[in-house]
Amino acid sequence: NLSFDKTNYQSTETAVISFIGKPSDKLTMIIITPSGAIEGKDILIPLREDGRGEHELNLSGWGSGIYTAVIKKGNSQNSEIFSVGLQMGSGNIEVSVTQDEYDLGERILLLGKTNPNSLMTAKLFDPNGKEIKKLEIASNSVGTFTEERFKIPSDGKTGIWKIIVASGSNLETIEFAVFSLMSEGLSVKAEAQKDVPGYGKNVKITI
Numbered sequence: 001n002l003s004f005d006k007t008n009y010q011s012t013e014t015a016v017i018s019f020i021g022k023p024s025d026k027l028t029m030i031i032i033t034p035s036g037a038i039e040g041k042d043i044l045i046p047l048r049e050d051g052r053g054e055h056e057l058n059l060s061g062w063g064s065g066i067y068t069a070v071i072k073k074g075n076s077q078n079s080e081i082f083s084v085g086l087q088m089g090s091g092n093i094e095v096s097v098t099q100d101e102y103d104l105g106e107r108i109l110l111l112g113k114t115n116p117n118s119l120m121t122a123k124l125f126d127p128n129g130k131e132i133k134k135l136e137i138a139s140n141s142v143g144t145f146t147e148e149r150f151k152i153p154s155d156g157k158t159g160i161w162k163i164i165v166a167s168g169s170n171l172e173t174i175e176f177a178v179f180s181l182m183s184e185g186l187s188v189k190a191e192a193q194k195d196v197p198g199y200g201k202n203v204k205i206t207i
Helices: none
Strands: 002-004 014-020 026-032 038-046 052-058 065-073 076-084 094-097 101-103 107-113 118-125 131-138 144-151 159-167 170-179 194-196 200-202
Touching: 002 065, 002 076, 026 052, 038 052, 094 159, 094 170, 107 159, 118 144, 131 144
Parallel strands: 101 170
Antiparallel strands: 002 014, 014 052, 026 038, 026 065, 065 076, 094 107, 107 144, 118 131, 118 159, 159 170, 194 200
């Protein structure tokens, strides 16, 4: 595994990357640029006896955009994205989730579109308006973005949750329902009313 100390950096900064693997392993890291090329040479990452390691990546002179760090060991690899030089102020934001309903403990996949190479903040709120998690996310060179680090806590509250994505003065909100997955007992949920031509309204009730 690898993780960065920040999501977005300025081109005058140094990124600090932390690694976790098998004790005393020697890993190889490459950096892929926004255009898909490889930045510089392969970087050797030796892990300590506790299986941990760090590397400082000097970003001086790097162009703006989204980069990918790929770590390899034998046939195994992992990757993490980071951005350089992105600014708040994305223009119009379109955002969606892949489901209308989630269970407690379930992970959320967020999809969206905005201006290319834009920096945004995304916040997850429970039904009481409590902020559960805040992330920085970035759009790629064609303006799309995905985010899968949001997760409904297993001990969270059921009801209507929301995610707010903002960048400068631009903001978009999406809401979804969260239910409790019961191993035994009885649960009931009613979906929103819909118009049925010739009959009026109906409501779907699931037991």
